[in-house]
Every structure is written in structure tokens, then in C-alpha cells.
Amino acid sequence: MVGFQRLQDERVHSGKSIVRSCRTQAQCRRRAFGQSGTVACCAEKSPExxxxxxxxxxxxxxxxxxxxxxxxxxxxxxxxxxxxxxxxxxxxxxxxxxxxxxxxxxxxxxxxxxxxxxxxxxxxxxxxxxxxxxxxxxxxxxxxxxxxxxxxxxxxxxxxxxxxxxxxxxxxxxxxxxxxxxxxxxxxxxxxxxxxxxxxxxxxxxxxxxxxxxxxxxxxxxxxxxxxxxxxxxxxxxxxxxxxxxxxxxxxxxxxxxxxxxxxxxxxxxxxxxxxxxxxxxxxxxxxxxxxxxxxxxxxxxxxxxxxxxxxxxxxxxxxxxxxTRIQQVVREHLPRDASIAVASSGNTELLRLDGRRAWHFPPAEPDRRGELFAQGAEGSAITSPWIEAGMTYEFSLYGGPEFSRQLARVLVKGVADPFPIASAEAAPQEPVRLDGVLLTAIPNPVHASEEPGVTNITWSTGDGSEGQLYVSSMGVYAGRDPADSDEALHLLESTKARGAQYLVIPAKSFWWLDHYQKFREHVEARYPAVARDEETCIIFDLRESS
Known part of the structure; x- marks a missing residue:
């Protein structure tokens, strides 16, 4: 009968006993496999x-x-x-x-x-x-x-x-x-x-x-x-x-x-x-x-x-x-593919990998935090390095005007594992579209990134020949700290809603929020229905509806 049997293998204290044990192990293996020769013993130097x-x-x-x-x-x-x-x-x-x-x-x-x-x-x-x-x-x-x-x-x-x-x-x-x-x-x-x-x-x-x-x-x-x-x-x-x-x-x-x-x-x-x-x-x-x-x-x-x-x-x-992994499963089961999600992430980007859904850190940085400068010029075209990952959404924003203070356009780029994603308005490949002469597009979008990170080609134009700056952010830069109190947490929640967040995900590792920010908890639980509640995984509140 085939079953588990633990082999006797005492790798103990002296060099001699180690060598002797290895020889015994080698002999056992030779008997089992008909092998002749020796095996490398477990020595203090690099193993063979x-x-x-x-x-x-x-x-x-x-x-x-x-x-x-x-x-x-x-x-x-x-x-x-x-x-x-x-x-x-x-x-x-x-x-x-x-x-x-x-x-x-x-x-x-x-x-x-x-x-x-x-x-x-x-x-x-x-x-x-x-x-x-x-x-x-x-x-x-x-x-x-x-x-x-x-x-x-x-x-x-x-x-x-x-x-x-x-x-x-x-x-x-x-x-x-x-x-x-x-x-x-x-x-x-x-x-x-x-x-x-x-x-x-x-x-x-x-x-x-x-x-x-x-x-x-x-x-x-x-x-x-x-x-x-x-x-x-x-x-x-x-x-x-x-x-x-x-x-x-x-x-x-x-x-x-x-x-x-x-x-x-x-x-x-x-x-x-x-x-x-x-x-x-x-x-x-x-x-x-x-x-x-x-x-x-x-x-x-x-x-x-x-x-x-x-x-x-x-x-x-x-x-x-x-x-x-469990949060991804809960999100997959309860939220639509085009959902916009704020995550109480403590700055951990892994928690934003939600199958290509638009997701950002909560609390986010102030709106003037644009991310990383990707390119600069009145117009141009540039291919990203292979860093677009499946499950992530990236925001490319074009700024112009005095001191590049005005946002001219933005485009969201998704990384997907499936080369044939479910068709939706946001998942459909984008064609170059000009608005008042301004152009910003990404092709391909979504980006196939199954085994390896993918790339896309970003094309932009300010429309009037003036200098522009193009920034990229993985959907909401982390504020770098937790709210000081419930009042600040509520203010940040409302500003996040105004920026398009439809759902709030509080992972199990951030459940301490609900104890520490009592006023915030009472407000959220009284105002927004929970579409998913798993005490070992996360709670998801629907910010679109008020109870």
C-alpha cells in the first residue's frame, strides 16, 4: 500500500556525522533507483x-x-x-x-x-x-x-x-x-x-x-x-x-x-x-x-x-x-467590471490590482499630485516601457497653459490578462479623438499583459503648439499618511467621491479604521449600503447610493 512514510535522515552536529548521514542517504537512493556513484553531502560551503x-x-x-x-x-x-x-x-x-x-x-x-x-x-x-x-x-x-x-x-x-x-x-x-x-x-x-x-x-x-x-x-x-x-x-x-x-x-x-x-x-x-x-x-x-x-x-x-x-x-x-487574492475574488463577484474603487490600502499597490477596474489609494494625495512625468512637448508619440500589469489601471494626464497648471486631457489605460476582454465602452480599443485640437490617446488599450507586463503607445498634442507635460499615475497616489481624525477621513471620502469613486473597499488589515474613526464609521454605515461584508477579507460600501 502506497502511503506516506518519513525517511530516517538525521543531519546532526559534527562534520563526520553529516558525511556519514549523506552516505547513508546516497546508499538508500542508489538502492531505490539502481544508481551507482555518490551524491554531494550537505557541507557548510555552497551546496552542490x-x-x-x-x-x-x-x-x-x-x-x-x-x-x-x-x-x-x-x-x-x-x-x-x-x-x-x-x-x-x-x-x-x-x-x-x-x-x-x-x-x-x-x-x-x-x-x-x-x-x-x-x-x-x-x-x-x-x-x-x-x-x-x-x-x-x-x-x-x-x-x-x-x-x-x-x-x-x-x-x-x-x-x-x-x-x-x-x-x-x-x-x-x-x-x-x-x-x-x-x-x-x-x-x-x-x-x-x-x-x-x-x-x-x-x-x-x-x-x-x-x-x-x-x-x-x-x-x-x-x-x-x-x-x-x-x-x-x-x-x-x-x-x-x-x-x-x-x-x-x-x-x-x-x-x-x-x-x-x-x-x-x-x-x-x-x-x-x-x-x-x-x-x-x-x-x-x-x-x-x-x-x-x-x-x-x-x-x-x-x-x-x-x-x-x-x-x-x-x-x-x-x-x-x-x-x-480573496479581495480580488470578492470584488469580481460583487462589482461590475467598469467600477471605480477607492481602497483603504495604507499605500500598498497590491491592493489596487482588481482585474483592471479603476482603483486608487484611499486616502489619496491632494489633486495636484500628478504622478510621474512621462513625456514633454507640444506633441509627440512615445511607447511605454513594459510596466503595464494585468489588473492595474493607469491614468495619463496632459497638462498645458501657464506653468502647466491646466489639465487638457486624460486617458485611462487598463492592463488585462485575457487577450479578448469582455466588450464594454471602456474596454474597447480607442481611436485618436481631437477636442479643441487637443489629442491624447493610447493604442492598444486595454493592454494584454498576461505572462509579461505590456506596453502601449501614447500619442498627444496640445493643439496650439504650446509646450505640454504628460504625467502617468497608477490611479491615485497615496497620501502618505492616515487621516488625523474622523472629520478629515470624512472630508477625504467626499473629495474621493467627487473624483469619481463609486465604491469604498476596506480590507481586513484596515478594519482598525472602523474602531479608530468612530464618527467616520457611523457615517459610512448609516449612509452607504454594504454590498459585501466578509470579516476575514473586506467590507465594500456602495458610495453611489444613500441608505
Missing amino acids: PPKKIAVAHRADTRADGALPPPNLVSVIIPCYNHAHFLEQAIKSVLTQSYSDFEIIVVDDGSTDNTTEVVRRHSPVRYVYQENAGLSSARNTGLRHSRGKFLVFLDADDRLLPHALETGVGCIRERPECAFVSGRCRVIDSKGAILPSPKQLQIEREHYVQLLRGGTYIWCPATVLYQRCVFEFVHGFNPKVNPAADYDLYLRVTRDFPVYSHAQIVAEYRKHSSNMSRDVSRMQHAALAAHEAQSNFVKANCHYREAYDAGQSFWKNDYPFQQMV
């Missing part, structure tokens, strides 16, 4: 990469002792009450360009129509178990699989058509690697592409990168494993759900070479029932997986530095990142 693995057929055996078919990929789909997504997951495998695969759906005690969905697809093998969690379901699928290669596809995610072909091609070129991994794109519950940060492509020190916190592997389905690695790591650890993927990546990359490629091979779905939305549980599990490496890293200063950085990430940075 893991040695290449010569894979033996004996280590490739399945749980029943048989050799796996030489080219077969087993796609294991654990499912717990995700029948409404499962159909898409299965079809994404059936439409692969690589044809030598099997699909195993492990029903983890679902109470929905998972069984009916599977029955509609005859090639799919169905395995039922009492509810035991994601790691257990994956281990069950591993136990029932026959393939030489393995992919674990969550039921709410999808593979892109070339995923298996890409993975198998990479692993054949690098047979010494335990797994290869690619990139994903992020989609919502309906399959629309969502903005996401740039994904890292790690070329070396994968273990160190994972030790630093987080994971460069966003979606489990982007990973294609050699079956033989599970002879060594023994599957997923149910004790660290929902961070079992991260735990496995740490255990594998610590001892084996892996490879990361740049191909997008899967779609990772964000929706209201994602397991990773339970931030406290995820944080606790990730810390447990991370701290399981503490003995291993003690003898190496490079590893220790990465480990300390990872502890800080999981304890401090991760909760904030997840709050930002």
Missing part, C-alpha cells in the same frame, strides 16, 4: 546540485510488482464534490495531443453526481474511497495506476491540449530528473482568464527556492513525475493537507534534480470552494511542511538563510498575499 539519477527498471515497478508500460502517462484526478468541474477536467485529458495515457478518477466520498459524470466517459477508471482527504485520494490513485509517468490533475483544474506531450518530451530529454514542471494560467469558475503575477522559471537550486517560501509551481497539474521517484518519497503526506504538494516538492528537490520549463500546460481555477482559501489552515500546514526541513538545513549556511526567509514568508507575507 543533486547528482543525476540513472533509473533502473526495478525501481519502476508498480504496486502489483509489474513493470509499467514504457510510454504510459497515468493522469490521476482526485474528486470530492466537484462533479460540476470534473467533466471539464476529464475532457481536457481526452483531447490531449499525446495519446498514450490512462485516466483514474478517485472519488473521495463525494455526495454529488461524481459517479454519473465518470460513467459518461468509458475510458476512465473509477475508484471510490471513503472521504479521507486530497493526499489520501492521490495516494489511492497512485496505487491503482499503471503508468511510467504520473500527473495529478485536481478535478477543478484543466490540462491544455499539449500538456502531456510537453511533459513527456521534457522528461525524455532529461531522464535524470524526478519531475518536470511548467506554467499555468489562472481562470475563474466560468473559465475566464484572470490576471496573475509573473510566474518564475527556476533554472537551478529548486530546493533553495522552495525553502524561501511559497512555491514556483502554482498548479499541481503542471508537474509530470517519473513513477520511480515515489519509490523514494512514498507519496503525499496526509498530515500536511492542504500543503501536501509543497511538502512533496521539498522532499523531492532536496535529493533529486528536477527541471522547470516555460510552457503553459494547465489552467488553475480560482473559485469560492478552493481548499487553499482557508488561509489559517494552509498557513499551518505549509509551516509544518517547511519546518520538517529544519534538521536537514542545519549544517549548511546557504540552506539556513533560505529556510529563515521561508519562515518569515509563511508567517508574515503569505497571509497578506492571500487576503489580496
Whole structure:
């Protein structure tokens, strides 16, 4: 039975014991993989990469002792009450360009129509178990699989058509690697592409990168494993759900070479029932997986530095990142795409990444704060550097007249992840329009900025040949401080409304506002309806309507 088994690995105090432990580990690995030679021990100097693995057929055996078919990929789909997504997951495998695969759906005690969905697809093998969690379901699928290669596809995610072909091609070129991994794109519950940060492509020190916190592997389905690695790591650890993927990546990359490629091979779905939305549980599990490496890293200063950085990430940075993600989800569910939003951000620009919606800091700087000077002249055309990011809105303003005191024109430029955004008046590409001879336009707009930041071409003219200045701001420069009292907070709110704000978002990290500015709180809650209220995420007030 395949299950998690922690290997004995005491990396302790003296140099001799470290070397002896490394030799023991190397011998264990050679027995599991049929490798000859040695591995680099964990010394105080810079670590060496893991040695290449010569894979033996004996280590490739399945749980029943048989050799796996030489080219077969087993796609294991654990499912717990995700029948409404499962159909898409299965079809994404059936439409692969690589044809030598099997699909195993492990029903983890679902109470929905998972069984009916599977029955509609005859090639799919169905395995039922009492509810035991994601790691257990994956281990069950591993136990029932026959393939030489393995992919674990969550039921709410999808593979892109070339995923298996890409993975198998990479692993054949690098047979010494335990797994290869690619990139994903992020989609919502309906399959629309969502903005996401740039994904890292790690070329070396994968273990160190994972030790630093987080994971460069966003979606489990982007990973294609050699079956033989599970002879060594023994599957997923149910004790660290929902961070079992991260735990496995740490255990594998610590001892084996892996490879990361740049191909997008899967779609990772964000929706209201994602397991990773339970931030406290995820944080606790990730810390447990991370701290399981503490003995291993003690003898190496490079590893220790990465480990300390990872502890800080999981304890401090991760909760904030997840709050930002949840705010994006709440905004997506409750506010229109053309909404104008003021965010009590404390100056953190991450909180303004709201899928291209117009958003600015609250409290904002005084109106005469224009942002950064982009260009100057009576007329001209300039291409921005690649800094336009998906989910952000940028304001370009043209000023002229005496001392450039008069705003002549402005244009809003959106960065979007989807190359085919939902059509709207604001999303439609803009054509040059002259008003009293003044010209200011951006082409393209919106700007496609999925994997990399995008660029746009700004064209301007003051119309009368006089000198002009063109400024750019990411929608509202932060005032640099919090309001002095409730009266100032209310004044700033009204001025923000006058500048076009339709909604006010107060993130959970700024809930202290509602206690500190009592008069402000009473005014807002009495006057403006809350369209969303999540005590762990944010409160959103509709500034357009008065109660």
C-alpha cells in the first residue's frame, strides 16, 4: 500500500556525522533507483546540485510488482464534490495531443453526481474511497495506476491540449530528473482568464527556492513525475493537507534534480470552494511542511538563510498575499467590471490590482499630485516601457497653459490578462479623438499583459503648439499618511467621491479604521449600503447610493 512514510535522515552536529548521514542517504537512493556513484553531502560551503539519477527498471515497478508500460502517462484526478468541474477536467485529458495515457478518477466520498459524470466517459477508471482527504485520494490513485509517468490533475483544474506531450518530451530529454514542471494560467469558475503575477522559471537550486517560501509551481497539474521517484518519497503526506504538494516538492528537490520549463500546460481555477482559501489552515500546514526541513538545513549556511526567509514568508507575507487574492475574488463577484474603487490600502499597490477596474489609494494625495512625468512637448508619440500589469489601471494626464497648471486631457489605460476582454465602452480599443485640437490617446488599450507586463503607445498634442507635460499615475497616489481624525477621513471620502469613486473597499488589515474613526464609521454605515461584508477579507460600501 502506497502511503506516506518519513525517511530516517538525521543531519546532526559534527562534520563526520553529516558525511556519514549523506552516505547513508546516497546508499538508500542508489538502492531505490539502481544508481551507482555518490551524491554531494550537505557541507557548510555552497551546496552542490543533486547528482543525476540513472533509473533502473526495478525501481519502476508498480504496486502489483509489474513493470509499467514504457510510454504510459497515468493522469490521476482526485474528486470530492466537484462533479460540476470534473467533466471539464476529464475532457481536457481526452483531447490531449499525446495519446498514450490512462485516466483514474478517485472519488473521495463525494455526495454529488461524481459517479454519473465518470460513467459518461468509458475510458476512465473509477475508484471510490471513503472521504479521507486530497493526499489520501492521490495516494489511492497512485496505487491503482499503471503508468511510467504520473500527473495529478485536481478535478477543478484543466490540462491544455499539449500538456502531456510537453511533459513527456521534457522528461525524455532529461531522464535524470524526478519531475518536470511548467506554467499555468489562472481562470475563474466560468473559465475566464484572470490576471496573475509573473510566474518564475527556476533554472537551478529548486530546493533553495522552495525553502524561501511559497512555491514556483502554482498548479499541481503542471508537474509530470517519473513513477520511480515515489519509490523514494512514498507519496503525499496526509498530515500536511492542504500543503501536501509543497511538502512533496521539498522532499523531492532536496535529493533529486528536477527541471522547470516555460510552457503553459494547465489552467488553475480560482473559485469560492478552493481548499487553499482557508488561509489559517494552509498557513499551518505549509509551516509544518517547511519546518520538517529544519534538521536537514542545519549544517549548511546557504540552506539556513533560505529556510529563515521561508519562515518569515509563511508567517508574515503569505497571509497578506492571500487576503489580496480573496479581495480580488470578492470584488469580481460583487462589482461590475467598469467600477471605480477607492481602497483603504495604507499605500500598498497590491491592493489596487482588481482585474483592471479603476482603483486608487484611499486616502489619496491632494489633486495636484500628478504622478510621474512621462513625456514633454507640444506633441509627440512615445511607447511605454513594459510596466503595464494585468489588473492595474493607469491614468495619463496632459497638462498645458501657464506653468502647466491646466489639465487638457486624460486617458485611462487598463492592463488585462485575457487577450479578448469582455466588450464594454471602456474596454474597447480607442481611436485618436481631437477636442479643441487637443489629442491624447493610447493604442492598444486595454493592454494584454498576461505572462509579461505590456506596453502601449501614447500619442498627444496640445493643439496650439504650446509646450505640454504628460504625467502617468497608477490611479491615485497615496497620501502618505492616515487621516488625523474622523472629520478629515470624512472630508477625504467626499473629495474621493467627487473624483469619481463609486465604491469604498476596506480590507481586513484596515478594519482598525472602523474602531479608530468612530464618527467616520457611523457615517459610512448609516449612509452607504454594504454590498459585501466578509470579516476575514473586506467590507465594500456602495458610495453611489444613500441608505
